[in-house]
Amino acid sequence: MNKPVNANQEFQSDFLSVTEARTAISAVIHSLQAQARLHEAIESLPLKECLGRILASDVLSPINVPANDNSAMDGFAFNGKELDTAQDPVNLRIAGAIYAGQTHSPSIQMGECIKVMTGAMMPPNCDTVIPQEFTKSSEEGSITFAKDTVRAGDNRRLCGEDLQAGKPAIQRGRILKASDIGLAASLGIAKLEVYQRIKVAILSSGDELCSIGVPLQPGKIYDSNRFSLHACLSKLGFEIIDCGIVRDTPDDLRQAFMQAAQKADVIISSGGVSVGEADFTKQIMEELGQVGFWKIAMRPGRPMAFGSLKPVSPKTAPTVFFGLPGNPVAVMVTFYQFVRNALLQLSGALNPEIPLVSIQSAEAIRKKSGRTEFQRGILFRDPEGRLLVKSTGSQGAGILRSMSEADCFMILHHHQGNIAPGDWVDVEIFDGLL
Incomplete structure (x- = not known):
């Protein structure tokens, strides 16, 4: 109890x-x-000053992301219904091109396609993109590709697929990371409300x-x-x-x-x-x-x-x-x-926990059940490429060098006993990339 x-x-x-x-x-x-x-x-800060701060209110997306249906690939956009009736290989005439940032493209008929770049708006009547590397071009201005290379709707990003206008993009209580700053900037947001x-x-x-x-x-x-x-x-x-x-x-x-x-x-x-x-x-x-x-x-x-x-x-x-x-x-x-x-x-953070990662121990560790031990560890890869962890050596509470040399805590839980080589142990990694 x-x-x-x-x-x-x-x-x-x-x-x-x-x-x-x-x-x-x-x-x-x-x-x-x-x-x-x-x-x-609460204070309102410019984006460049918000890294590591705790968000005080939800960030609602002011726009759809993406703002329009667009191509996820460099390739050729066409009507996916072509795949229902076309011969194999499929042959389509190139009716024009559209690049990222352009808003106008020619309309196409059945049997035609439009050359598109990644991020370009999907042309009218087009819902599918065949990646350029899967096509062969002819001197007559057409392309051919194997019918089973693509399915109707492939390689198209839908309007609002990532974020819908008015929906939360970043939630209150989040410790802001570099990627969050970039996300806010991509929405055109210049300042964020954070807790002091x-x-x-x-x-x-x-x-x-x-x-x-x-x-x-x-x-x-x-x-x-x-x-x-x-x-x-x-x-x-x-x-x-x-x-x-x-x-x-x-x-x-x-x-x-x-x-x-x-x-x-x-x-x-x-x-x-x-x-x-x-x-x-x-x-x-x-x-x-x-x-x-x-x-x-x-x-x-x-x-x-x-x-x-x-x-x-x-x-x-x-x-x-x-x-x-x-x-x-x-x-x-x-x-x-x-x-x-x-x-x-x-400070207002809602999820402050450090994530645990299970990694195999490279060595035997003596451990008494009935207490939690936080051993200082070093991560490394063996000749086979396996990620392993080992202790820094002497684990005395006064040996600060053991912390300086370590890149993680090896957490040996309350009810765990001795650890054998190859046993899985929970690890807290000291430094995160973002």
Whole structure:
């Protein structure tokens, strides 16, 4: 039986599954949207500025696409009824030509055809196109072709076949891709309505952290997490507020969280969510809002905090809070498995999920059932051309090199056990073409 999914609940001995944690986060985000209508601020932007933004209203096609019946091939247009009575091979006299962009062509009689180019309007009385490469031309100005090469209606694109005027071309909530921008342009649309970017504050907590550019002292480490998070958020197009490194004292954390809440819709912190004596995040969060501290049955990234901070004023919305682990790899894994989708959902995206692709493992992998593992993987082709995936090697939560070398996550699900070479595993590919 599933455990209850309450963002304000602490699970001291039980572990949430990855699915349960995602369900809990999605439910809280949905609730906050309903209460505060966080993503309803809309702006109209020129097409060239819309890539990666989230569409705020359906784009209705103002025209039929294509606007007229047209040829899908370079070839010869004719009346498909010719095929009912013509001899084999079919012989048609060329009565003229029409090119893309022209609006007039000669009418034809039975036994005639018109030379057409791809995209050219279909001439009157014509409903079929024979591709040029399947024909033979004669010096007398006619063509011949085998009767069974084409059927009536072939190679003709119908008016409105792709899009009909007044029908949705791109639906609200879509994260706009390059192809969407091109589609809008093909409809003559110069601007799109998109949701305004939400503001995300990031900070790292820990006395051991040192800023880049400062000589590294004994016992200190450079803070990489803010830079990883900044890059992840930049790629998704969010407005970022960098709140720097916060020391592990209640006063410093309290002040940092309160200041961030005044500026941002979401706060993402890294470090300070375990049960160590110096981890004061839990104490401060209980003062400032409703935040649950979870243990998630996953590797890496077991400890995580999630919830919301109280509004800083009666007119403002609650601030969503994510407390991520301190280990560099765990930060990136938990960001992509929990935070990314939540931010996009909060921003108005309707389908933020990363698609999974099943690929065969090139190697054996040891795996305990009862937790989800996110191993860093490398895709490659074997000598036979099969697409396979292998791990980057050591999978420690602090080995950031494993993320740098990887091009995908190998997702070993909750109930999966050991993986043998050739077994199929689910993969999340890091970079999409569009």
